[in-house]
Amino acid sequence: MLTKVVITVSYMLVVFYLGYRGWRDTKVATDYMLAGRRMNPFVMAMSYGATFISTSAIIGFGGVAGLFGMPLMWLTFLNIIVGVLFAMTVIGKRTRRMGLALDCLTFPELLGRRYDSRFAQGFSGFIVFLFVPAYGAAVLIGISRMIEVSLGLDFNVALVGFTLILALYVITGGLKAVMYTDAFQGAIMIVMMIILASFTYSKLGGVVDAHQTLSDMAHLMPAKLQKGGMLGWTQGIQPGTPIWLTVYTTIVYGVGVGVLAQPQLAVRFMTVASDRELNRAVLYGGLFILFLPGVPYIVGALSNAVFFEEFGKISIAMAGGNFDKIIPLYIEKIMPDWFSALFLMGMFAAAMSTLSSQYHVGGTSIGRDVFEKALRLTNGQTFKATQMGVAVTIFMTLIWAWVLPGGVIARATAFFFGLCGAAFLPAYFLGLYWKGMTRAGAVASIVGGFATSMLWLLFVHLKEAKAIGLSQALFGQVTLVADAAKGSWVWLLQWVDPNVVALPVSILLAVGISLVTKPLDEEHINLCWSKFES
Amino acid sequence: MLGFASLEVALSFWLTLAASGVCVVYGVVNWNKGGNGAPPRTED
Numbered sequence: 001m002l003t004k005v006v007i008t009v010s011y012m013l014v015v016f017y018l019g020y021r022g023w024r025d026t027k028v029a030t031d032y033m034l035a036g037r038r039m040n041p042f043v044m045a046m047s048y049g050a051t052f053i054s055t056s057a058i059i060g061f062g063g064v065a066g067l068f069g070m071p072l073m074w075l076t077f078l079n080i081i082v083g084v085l086f087a088m089t090v091i092g093k094r095t096r097r098m099g100l101a102l103d104c105l106t107f108p109e110l111l112g113r114r115y116d117s118r119f120a121q122g123f124s125g126f127i128v129f130l131f132v133p134a135y136g137a138a139v140l141i142g143i144s145r146m147i148e149v150s151l152g153l154d155f156n157v158a159l160v161g162f163t164l165i166l167a168l169y170v171i172t173g174g175l176k177a178v179m180y181t182d183a184f185q186g187a188i189m190i191v192m193m194i195i196l197a198s199f200t201y202s203k204l205g206g207v208v209d210a211h212q213t214l215s216d217m218a219h220l221m222p223a224k225l226q227k228g229g230m231l232g233w234t235q236g237i238q239p240g241t242p243i244w245l246t247v248y249t250t251i252v253y254g255v256g257v258g259v260l261a262q263p264q265l266a267v268r269f270m271t272v273a274s275d276r277e278l279n280r281a282v283l284y285g286g287l288f289i290l291f292l293p294g295v296p297y298i299v300g301a302l303s304n305a306v307f308f309e310e311f312g313k314i315s316i317a318m319a320g321g322n323f324d325k326i327i328p329l330y331i332e333k334i335m336p337d338w339f340s341a342l343f344l345m346g347m348f349a350a351a352m353s354t355l356s357s358q359y360h361v362g363g364t365s366i367g368r369d370v371f372e373k374a375l376r377l378t379n380g381q382t383f384k385a386t387q388m389g390v391a392v393t394i395f396m397t398l399i400w401a402w403v404l405p406g407g408v409i410a411r412a413t414a415f416f417f418g419l420c421g422a423a424f425l426p427a428y429f430l431g432l433y434w435k436g437m438t439r440a441g442a443v444a445s446i447v448g449g450f451a452t453s454m455l456w457l458l459f460v461h462l463k464e465a466k467a468i469g470l471s472q473a474l475f476g477q478v479t480l481v482a483d484a485a486k487g488s489w490v491w492l493l494q495w496v497d498p499n500v501v502a503l504p505v506s507i508l509l510a511v512g513i514s515l516v517t518k519p520l521d522e523e524h525i526n527l528c529w530s531k532f533e534s
Numbered sequence: 535m536l537g538f539a540s541l542e543v544a545l546s547f548w549l550t551l552a553a554s555g556v557c558v559v560y561g562v563v564n565w566n567k568g569g570n571g572a573p574p575r576t577e578d
Contacts, residue, residue: 070538073546080553085560093568211537218539236542275568279561286557294550 004151004341011188011345012165015181015352019169022177029382032174033105033364034271039179041277045284047182047353048268049292050189052083052259054354055142055347056413058296063323065300066315067225069214069233071247072301076294083259084285091260092269092278094432097531099270105382107263107361108369110270111424114431114528115442116520118373123443125369127423127450128263132362133393135416136355137400143351144401146328150344159401166352167394170359171387175271178356185349186288192346193295199335200299203306213305220304220314233301245495258417258499261424264361296327303330310334359397363390411464414497415457422449422502426510434514435525441514449506456498465494 026032065072102113108128112121140159147158169177204210211234218232229241237244259265272278303315303326311318319325331343367389368382377385426449427442457464459471465479472478484490538544
């Protein structure tokens with residue numbers, strides 16, 4: 001216990017020092033919202049990765065890998081190719097340049113100014129502000145439960161204490177404090193993952209032997225999972241089954257592609273001074289994502305082999321059926337004692353880096369994109385309005401963590417990713433590359449994508465529809481297609497991620513309506529494109 | 535196959551490593567490209 005306390009206090013001191021550095025270097029609104037547009041590429045990439053990967057990617061998805069095995073590596077592959085390489089080169093460079101040309105400080109502002117639409121900015125800002133606290137609450141609850149178990153603090157004390165620490169440096173230090181601390185937290189997470197992977201592989205006799213041991217255990221896959229389509233932990237999944245649809249649409253497609261239009265990540269492209277920094281960030285980001293989430297997925301899957309050798313049980317049996325417990329249990333039962341104290345610090349780092357960015361992006365959205373536009377504040381008042389916005393976001397996250405039912409909170413991440421992809425991706429991506437995108441096309445795509453995604457989540461996608469219960473209350477059935485013939489494609493829709501449907505709808509609306517509506521002024525388009533050549 | 539029992543899984547593993555390698559090579563090759571200096575600081 002003493003070791004845990006000493007490590008936690010030392011860690012917090014470094015975080016406070018970095019938060020202080022951020023505060024000291026923050027003078028104007030550009031500093032507060034975009035880190036002065038001069039961020040170092042290493043800090044930018046580490047911050048991007050650490051924000052991207054929260055405790056739920058390590059504990060939650062690591063546990064999912066314990067259940068479904070290695071096919072989750074496809075998500076790591078997509079995260080690297082789409083979330084880093086494509087995002088930073090194809091999207092990031094133009095985002096940075098257009099953001100500079102239009103003098104944008106937030107992601108919704110980029111959409112608003114690109115389409116010369118106050119509605120696009122206000123609506124996008126409002127969506128971000130509304131759903132970020134729910135996603136944040138999921139992360140906050142997770143880490144507070146961990147503090148409760150590891151340090152013996154009361155859950156509510158942990159919840160409020162953790163929030164206050166974050167509030168202090170995010171409200172005062174803005175994006176500089178967020179990114180400096182993120183980079184430190186990202187480095188801690190990488191070290192944890194290297195130790196975790198090396199220990200696990202060496203325990204099972206090396207890389208190939210470890211995989212082989214897991215391959216030889218396919219017959220131990222629980223019957224229920226086999227029926228759902230699982231062939232084994234390294235054997236893949238039977239195509240067309242509910243588990244196959246869940247893994248490949250929700251996990252791979254939903255999260256892998258949904259990452260492209262996340263405001264808290266997109267805004268980081270605008271924090272660097274030139275394309276050169278983004279080129280360098282690709283190198284750091286590509287390595288970061290290989291370890292995180294790559295390592296938790298591999299270790300999650302291999303935990304079956306380790307647990308079976310040590311205790312004669314597979315992971316999900318060890319965890320009493322709750323896959324969220326697989327990784328914590330593995331740390332506690334298998335890893336050496338000294339590692340569990342360090343791992344707690346790693347989890348602090350993962351939770352704080354994600355939460356600080358959520359608070360910041362939610363706060364800038366409500367401050368800059370909603371308050372400022374609605375109240376017609378002057379530029380000088382933006383700074384204060386944004387700080388107020390961050391404080392409001394932090395407070396809302398805390399309230400959500402207290403009042404929302406656990407089931408809803410657990411689904412908040414999927415909600416946020418699904419909504420961002422469907423509502424923002426077409427207007428954002430096409431806005432960077434197609435001069436013919438019109439204001440009406442963008443607004444229709446944002447609103448249509450948002451509405452389709454919401455409807456799908458509330459009435460068709462089983463996990464969210466069941467947790468929220470609106471379909472049950474209105475129509476008397478858990479989802480609108482629950483009564484379809486079992487095994488039919490209509491019935492299987494319940495496991496199809498909202499982005500599979502809402503994203504194409506959003507793209508069709510963006511392209512279709514832009515083709516038949518009045519294009520934006522040529523002068524405005526030239527301004528948007530003005531920084532693209534050079 | 536690295537001990538994996540299906541091509542689907544082995545491929546995901548290899549491609550993940552390759553993707554990370556591509557990012558490293560991209561970063562090294564373009565390390566000094568695209569630099570156009572810091573933009574003027576906007577006072578607002």
